[in-house]
Amino acid sequence: MAKRKLKKKVYSIGIFILILLLVGGYFGMKYYQEYKYKQTYEYKLTEHGYTLEEAKKLVDFYKEDTDFENLLTIEKNSYILELIQEKYYINKNLSRYLDYANKNKDKSVKDVVAVVNVNCDYKYYEHDIPTDTSLGILINVNKYYTLPEDFEPIEIEDISIRYSYDGNRISKEANDAYVSMWNAANEAGFTLIVNSSYRDYQEQEDVYSSKKASLGQKEADKVAARPGHSEHQTGLSIDVFEKGNQSTATFKDSPAYTWLKENAYQYGFIERYPEDKEYLTGYSAEAWHWRYVGEEVARRMHNEGITFDEYYAYYIENQA
Ligand SMILES: [Zn+2]
Numbered sequence: 001m002a003k004r005k006l007k008k009k010v011y012s013i014g015i016f017i018l019i020l021l022l023v024g025g026y027f028g029m030k031y032y033q034e035y036k037y038k039q040t041y042e043y044k045l046t047e048h049g050y051t052l053e054e055a056k057k058l059v060d061f062y063k064e065d066t067d068f069e070n071l072l073t074i075e076k077n078s079y080i081l082e083l084i085q086e087k088y089y090i091n092k093n094l095s096r097y098l099d100y101a102n103k104n105k106d107k108s109v110k111d112v113v114a115v116v117n118v119n120c121d122y123k124y125y126e127h128d129i130p131t132d133t134s135l136g137i138l139i140n141v142n143k144y145y146t147l148p149e150d151f152e153p154i155e156i157e158d159i160s161i162r163y164s165y166d167g168n169r170i171s172k173e174a175n176d177a178y179v180s181m182w183n184a185a186n187e188a189g190f191t192l193i194v195n196s197s198y199r200d201y202q203e204q205e206d207v208y209s210s211k212k213a214s215l216g217q218k219e220a221d222k223v224a225a226r227p228g229h230s231e232h233q234t235g236l237s238i239d240v241f242e243k244g245n246q247s248t249a250t251f252k253d254s255p256a257y258t259w260l261k262e263n264a265y266q267y268g269f270i271e272r273y274p275e276d277k278e279y280l281t282g283y284s285a286e287a288w289h290w291r292y293v294g295e296e297v298a299r300r301m302h303n304e305g306i307t308f309d310e311y312y313a314y315y316i317e318n319q320a
Contacts, residue, residue: 041068049076057081067091074098079109086113088306088314096121111279117313118280119144125226137173137268137294139234140312143282146228149201153235156198164194164238171235174268174292178238181267188263190256195246196239199232222284231272236292252287260290265302268295272308280307 037043041062045055048071061084062068071080074095083089083097086109093116100121101112115121119129124143131145136154141147155172163182170178178194185192199207205227211220224230231237241247242256251257252275261271269292275285291308293301301311 044068044072048072050078054078054081058084062091070094082109083113086110088113088117088310090117090314090318092318093117114280114310118142118307118309119313120280120282124221124282125229135316137171137236137292138297138312138316139236140308140316141229141231141234142309143225143229147201147233149228151201151233153198153233156235159194159197159238163192164197168194168197168238169235170197170238171292173294174236174238177268177292177295181264181269184263184267185256185259188259190259191243192240192256193243193246194238194240197232197237198235199230201227201233204228204230204233231289231291234291237272238290238292239286239288240290241288248286248288252285257287264290265298266295268292268298270298270301270308274307277307280309 040059042052042055042059045058045068046052050058058068058071058081062071077098079098079101080094083094090113093113096116097112100116101107101109104112107115119127122144127144128146129144131140131147133139133147133151139147153171156169157172157175159168159170159175159178163179182192204225207230208220208224208226211224214220215223225232240260241251242254245251245254245256260269264270269290271287272289272291273281273283273286278284293308297311297315300315301308304311
C-alpha cells in the first residue's frame, strides 16, 4: 500500500516539474523572442518614432547596417518614405535631400532627388570636383566637374570639311559616329554642319575672358563656361547646325533638329542641354550642342528621358 502511495507521489511531482518546465519554457521563449525583436531595426525604428508600417517599409528598402545606423542618427522624418520610392534615389545623398526639400517646399520629390544628385543644391562654381578622366567617352564636365588645364582628349582628329567647317576636331570614335549620323541625316534630307567642336583650356579661357570683359562675370557665366568647365574640352562635343540654318535662335524650330532629337541617340549622341532642364544642367537650352556618349548610354538616356548629369550621378558615380 505504502509503495503504491509513494509511486503516486513521485508521479505527481513528475507532472508538476513537467508543467513547471513547460510554463517556464513558454515564458522564457517569449522573453527571448521579445529580446530578439528589440534588437531588430524594425523595433528600433518604431522606437525612433516611425509607425510599424513605415518601419517595415524602411527595413524592406535598406539592407546595410550602416544605412540603418544613419537613419537612427537623423530625426524621424516620414518624407524619407517618399524619397526611397524615387527611381534615382541615392542613399549617400539622404541628408542633402532632406536639407534641400526643407528649403524648397514647392519642389516635387522627384525634383529634389534629381537636383541633389546632380549637385545643383550647391552654387555653380562653388563646389568644384576634379572629374574622373579615366571614364573616356563618359567623362562628365559641367559647372561642378572640372577638367585639368592640361587635359587632352583621346585620338583627337579633324572632322572632314564635307561634314564641318574647317578646323574642327573631335575624338576619333565620336568623329566616326558623327559621320554615320551625318549620312543618315543626309538620306533623310538634312545636311548637317559642325561649327564648333574641341576647344582646349586656353581657347576656352579666351572665350570666357572676352565675354567677361564685355558683359561682366554674371552675364558671362550664363553664356560661356569657365575654363576647365567646358564640355568642348572633352573632344566629345559638337555644335551642329543645318547648312543654311545656323542661327542659335531658330535651329530649335527646324526639322533637322527634330530629326536629331529622334535619331541622334542611335549614333551615340545626346542633346546635352535640353529645354526645361536648366535647373539640372546649369545651361539654358542649346539645341545645337550634342555630346557623344556611345550608343548604349545614349539609348538608355533616350528611353529614360534623363540628362547626362542625372545619368552620370546614378549609373556611373553611384554604382562605381
Ligand atoms: Zn557647344
